[in-house]
Amino acid sequence: MAGSAFKDGIAPGRLEPTQYAANFADLHPPLARHEALVEADRCYFCYDAPCMNACPTSIDIPMFIRQIATDNPMGAAETIFSQNILGGMCARVCPTETLCEEACVREEAEGKPVKIGQLQRYATDIAMEAGRQFFTRAEPTGKRIAVVGAGPAGLACAHRLAVKGHEVVVYDARPKAGGLNEYGIASYKTVDGFARAEVDYVTAIGGIAIELGQRLGESFSLDDLRARYDAVFLGIGLGGVNALKAEGEDAEGVRDAVDFIAELRQADDLSDVAVGRRVVVIGGGMTAIDAAVQAKLLGAEDLTICYRRGKQEMNASQFEQDLAASKGVTIRHWLSPRRVLTQGGKVVGLELEYMQLVDGRLTGLGHTMTIPCDQVFKAIGQTFEPRSAEGLALVGGRIETDGQGRTSREGIWAGGDCIVGGDDLTVTAVAQGRDAAESIHRFLAAAS
Amino acid sequence: MADLTTHFVGIKSPNPFWLASAPPTDKAYNVERAFKAGWGGVVWKTLGEEGPPVVNVNGPRYGAIWGADRRLLGLNNIELITDRALQQNLREIKEVKMKWPDRALVVSIMVPCEEESWKAILPLVEETGADGIELNFGCPHGMSERGMGSAVGQVPEYVEMVVRWCKQYTRMPVITKLTPNITDIRKPARAAKAGGTDAVSLINTINSITAVNLDTFAPEPSIDGKGTHGGYCGPAVKPIALSMVSEIARDPETFGLPISGIGGITTWRDAAEFMALGSGTVQVCTAAMTYGFKIVEEMATGLSNWMDEKGYAGVDDFVGRAVRNVTDWQYLNLNYVTKARIDQDLCIKCGRCHIACEDTSHQAIRKEKDGKRFFEVMDDECVGCNLCVNVCPVDDCITMVPVAPGLVDERTGRVVSADYANWTTHPNNPMAKAAEPAE
Ligand SMILES: Cc1cc2nc3c(=O)[nH]c(=O)nc-3n(C[C@H](O)[C@H](O)[C@H](O)COP(=O)(O)OP(=O)(O)OC[C@H]3O[C@@H](n4cnc5c(N)ncnc54)[C@H](O)[C@@H]3O)c2cc1C
Ligand SMILES: Cc1cc2nc3c(=O)[nH]c(=O)nc-3n(C[C@H](O)[C@H](O)[C@H](O)COP(=O)(O)O)c2cc1C
Ligand code: SF4
Numbered sequence: 001m002a003g004s005a006f007k008d009g010i011a012p013g014r015l016e017p018t019q020y021a022a023n024f025a026d027l028h029p030p031l032a033r034h035e036a037l038v039e040a041d042r043c044y045f046c047y048d049a050p051c052m053n054a055c056p057t058s059i060d061i062p063m064f065i066r067q068i069a070t071d072n073p074m075g076a077a078e079t080i081f082s083q084n085i086l087g088g089m090c091a092r093v094c095p096t097e098t099l100c101e102e103a104c105v106r107e108e109a110e111g112k113p114v115k116i117g118q119l120q121r122y123a124t125d126i127a128m129e130a131g132r133q134f135f136t137r138a139e140p141t142g143k144r145i146a147v148v149g150a151g152p153a154g155l156a157c158a159h160r161l162a163v164k165g166h167e168v169v170v171y172d173a174r175p176k177a178g179g180l181n182e183y184g185i186a187s188y189k190t191v192d193g194f195a196r197a198e199v200d201y202v203t204a205i206g207g208i209a210i211e212l213g214q215r216l217g218e219s220f221s222l223d224d225l226r227a228r229y230d231a232v233f234l235g236i237g238l239g240g241v242n243a244l245k246a247e248g249e250d251a252e253g254v255r256d257a258v259d260f261i262a263e264l265r266q267a268d269d270l271s272d273v274a275v276g277r278r279v280v281v282i283g284g285g286m287t288a289i290d291a292a293v294q295a296k297l298l299g300a301e302d303l304t305i306c307y308r309r310g311k312q313e314m315n316a317s318q319f320e321q322d323l324a325a326s327k328g329v330t331i332r333h334w335l336s337p338r339r340v341l342t343q344g345g346k347v348v349g350l351e352l353e354y355m356q357l358v359d360g361r362l363t364g365l366g367h368t369m370t371i372p373c374d375q376v377f378k379a380i381g382q383t384f385e386p387r388s389a390e391g392l393a394l395v396g397g398r399i400e401t402d403g404q405g406r407t408s409r410e411g412i413w414a415g416g417d418c419i420v421g422g423d424d425l426t427v428t429a430v431a432q433g434r435d436a437a438e439s440i441h442r443f444l445a446a447a448s
Numbered sequence: 449m450a451d452l453t454t455h456f457v458g459i460k461s462p463n464p465f466w467l468a469s470a471p472p473t474d475k476a477y478n479v480e481r482a483f484k485a486g487w488g489g490v491v492w493k494t495l496g497e498e499g500p501p502v503v504n505v506n507g508p509r510y511g512a513i514w515g516a517d518r519r520l521l522g523l524n525n526i527e528l529i530t531d532r533a534l535q536q537n538l539r540e541i542k543e544v545k546m547k548w549p550d551r552a553l554v555v556s557i558m559v560p561c562e563e564e565s566w567k568a569i570l571p572l573v574e575e576t577g578a579d580g581i582e583l584n585f586g587c588p589h590g591m592s593e594r595g596m597g598s599a600v601g602q603v604p605e606y607v608e609m610v611v612r613w614c615k616q617y618t619r620m621p622v623i624t625k626l627t628p629n630i631t632d633i634r635k636p637a638r639a640a641k642a643g644g645t646d647a648v649s650l651i652n653t654i655n656s657i658t659a660v661n662l663d664t665f666a667p668e669p670s671i672d673g674k675g676t677h678g679g680y681c682g683p684a685v686k687p688i689a690l691s692m693v694s695e696i697a698r699d700p701e702t703f704g705l706p707i708s709g710i711g712g713i714t715t716w717r718d719a720a721e722f723m724a725l726g727s728g729t730v731q732v733c734t735a736a737m738t739y740g741f742k743i744v745e746e747m748a749t750g751l752s753n754w755m756d757e758k759g760y761a762g763v764d765d766f767v768g769r770a771v772r773n774v775t776d777w778q779y780l781n782l783n784y785v786t787k788a789r790i791d792q793d794l795c796i797k798c799g800r801c802h803i804a805c806e807d808t809s810h811q812a813i814r815k816e817k818d819g820k821r822f823f824e825v826m827d828d829e830c831v832g833c834n835l836c837v838n839v840c841p842v843d844d845c846i847t848m849v850p851v852a853p854g855l856v857d858e859r860t861g862r863v864v865s866a867d868y869a870n871w872t873t874h875p876n877n878p879m880a881k882a883a884e885p886a887e
Binding site: 034037038041042044045046047048049050105106108109 | 800802
């Protein structure tokens with residue numbers, strides 16, 4: 001055991017140096033050619049395929065699988081990328097068990113859907129590794145569009161605009177492009193710098209300039225952009241986090257889960273990332289699971305996810321829950337945080353109240369329990385920071401758009417997590433970015 | 449326990465499963481392994497005449513096509529007859545027959561189409577104590593260029609002539625192995641019978657090119673950039689072989705002529721089907737070459753269990769039982785009406801039946817009900833063609849249900865008749881005759 005395995009508090013280097021690579025290896029290793037052919041052969045090539053309808057980007061799944069089956073992975077990649085230019089990332093991070101694979105008729109037939117995500121990865125990997133570009137730009141239109149946010153929504157929008165012949169400048173506040181692909185997605189879902197490689201692949205089409213370290217609301221305003229560009233797209237995601245509303249929330253050792261994941265994703269050496277010996281994660285979604293699993297993989301001894309409602313209400317899919325359980329994470333339900341216990345300003349425990357549904361309303365039972373811990377992660381949802389969307393109509397704290405992604409201001413579109421109806425999925429952000437680009441293109445064509 | 453013993457043209461074997469003349473039977477080593485594994489008999493790899501043996505190519509001799517998971521569906525080869533010395537083969541045949549007296553050992557022969565050549569080799573084979581001979585009139589590559597194999601099998605007069613010589617110069621039973629590379633298989637079968645053959649065996653391999661290499665633009669298998677057609681065999685050829693067997697079995701001129709069925713036999717069920725169409729024994733090559741000799745265990749136990757279930761004590765109880773049900777199209781009952789039925793509990797809603805019917809057939813399967821994905825047959829459009837049954841990925845999900853006589857066929861609006869009526873008497877047939885029964 002490494003030196004700090006049993007060290008109380010929050011410490012780096014809890015594992016043997018060699019163990020990090022094994023712990024953070026690819027969750028689903030890629031399919032080899034024969035595996036892909038065998039799996040592709042399981043597809044029934046359904047009529048009006050349910051999987052395709054379940055995909056937010058409507059990839060022609062039976063077609064790309066048939067192309068794989070006939071040993072034409074390049075054709076398959078083209079089919080995928082023509083609907084979803086981030087098909088490579090989506091193949092890795094989509095909760096397929098609640099999307100295409102849930103709809104697969106094989107799921108109904110035998111409980112074993114075709115491994116659509118894995119097949120998508122097979123084809124897109126081949127094309128991307130070969131550096132094969134499938135799209136060429138239309139004649140230059142002379143139009144310039146500003147895209148704010150280099151996450152999935154912004155990148156998908158920029159790519160489609162570039163295809164149409166427009167010039168795109170993408171601004172992002174962070175030092176790296178990719179959005180949550182780069183900073184948020186669990187590291188075992190996107191290994192070997194894939195997020196970075198994908199940004200390069202997407203921008204290789206040309207006509208897309210990325211300006212990093214440029215924050216809307218600081219470096220420039222919406223009005224500036226509107227004045228300098230023919231159109232603006234906002235794909236700025238969710239910048240804020242919900243508050244715990246528990247006493248002692250500011251203690252040392254209470255941390256935003258998304259922050260922790262970002263640190264981990266950006267670490268050059270995982271043994272530098274500090275983690276508690278006993279950790280509690282608050283929340284019931286994908287972020288809670290990702291934070292818990294990665295903290296466990298970093299060597300935390302005890303990991304408990306506490307969710308204030310029941311198993312059925314958890315946003316994390318069954319697959320994600322099972323993954324957490326398989327890594328030794330305990331998931332507890334009907335517990336809501338009340339008080340962070342500290343000693344010398346440091347976390348030593350978390351007091352939680354038992355909850356119940358009373359007449360359909362979540363109600364505290366008045367009884368509490370305490371979990372000793374040295375670190376608490378908050379994964380109770382992110383919020384939109386409205387500062388950057390000055391002057392745009394919001395609903396429920398997110399930007400309001402119509403079906404094409406148009407905001408309340410002419411010439412400004414938005415998509416992804418920052419809009420109403422963004423459902424916190426990479427693939428949905430891609431679909432919205434792409435569709436907004438089409439709308440922008442129609443708008444610019446009509447204007448000229 | 450059913451008795452699998454067969455008596456075929458006077459040759460007894462403990463079961464009907466013989467290995468066809470091919471690499472698995474090219475030498476004592478293989479044949480003994482086969483007998484140990486339980487094969488009832490073998491047809492020794494084809495012998496040629498005395499003298500320097502033929503030579504094979506030194507590059508790839510097989511090509512193939514595959515199904516899912518690289519399951520071998522069809523194999524083709526450009527191998528010739530045995531490339532070992534005649535005397536060595538004869539010596540081994542004799543030894544093996546002595547060691548395994550209860551197994552059938554038939555020797556395949558191919559020599560030039562001259563009386564002297566046949567007259568010379570027959571006593572040599574007879575001397576080994578082999579149970580019979582098989583005349584290889586089927587090999588479609590290489591040997592046929594030299595006037596042997598299928599070059600003989602394609603000319604009924606030659607077939608008859610050679611069979612006659614053989615019957616004249618040996619007391620051994622003669623099995624004539626036919627080539628499928630011919631338009632009407634009945635012609636060479638009739639010729640063989642006319643020449644006095646004791647049995648026919650079929651099929652030998654079918655002319656084939658399995659693939660073209662799209663980098664070198666050479667057929668597969670290619671030898672130094674060139675290829676030639678090979679002989680096709682394996683599961684893919686079974687339907688062709690079954691049809692040819694049935695044609696001979698029901699031809700009035702060859703009716704009752706013993707048949708050894710060959711072509712794509714891979715499981716006990718395949719074997720039973722060949723036997724039901726009149727094969728007294730069956731021969732296997734590709735299946736053994738794909739999986740090894742052990743498959744005979746599955747074949748023997750499978751056949752035996754099925755016979756027990758059906759109450760057949762011996763193979764004669766069912767050999768040929770399907771022959772009388774093979775008829776000409778013109779005698780099929782046109783008053784028999786079926787409709788497809790989809791079992792909604794089994795349906796997984798893939799929609800393949802719908803799109804197959806909609807795009808390519810009769811527009812008889814709807815895809816929606818109450819705004820939901822739902823597949824249902826419309827009886828007023830369904831012609832009962834069976835395409836949906838064949839494309840449905842779920843066993844027994846779609847079945848063909850006969851419409852009982854007396855009910856109305858919603859498609860035609862006519863009451864279904866209980867009477868048999870075929871094309872020969874149909875009003876639309878300009879050649880219609882007065883009603884006559886099926887053959
Ligand atoms: C921890 C975690 C795990 C997740 N795991 C999955 C998963 O496995 N599968 C899945 O489908 N989804 C997952 N998601 C959700 C998914 O990451 C998001 O839905 C998706 O990234 C949304 O894309 P986006 O482009 O709208 O926003 P983001 O990816 O958030 O990108 C927004 C970009 O805008 C930039 N930005 C923000 N404000 C400004 C500003 N004012 N000026 C300039 N730039 C700005 C940000 O720096 C960022 O680069 C996860 C989310 C989290 C937090
Ligand atoms: C490699 C190979 C060599 C063969 N050689 C002979 C042969 O020498 N003589 C012969 O009569 N048939 C020969 N055959 C044909 C087989 O005996 C058999 O008729 C044919 O393969 C069909 O049976 P199957 O589908 O079980 O393989 C050969 C087949 C193969 C695959
Ligand atoms: S082909 Fe079979 S499983 Fe598919 S929709 Fe039709 S009946 Fe249902």
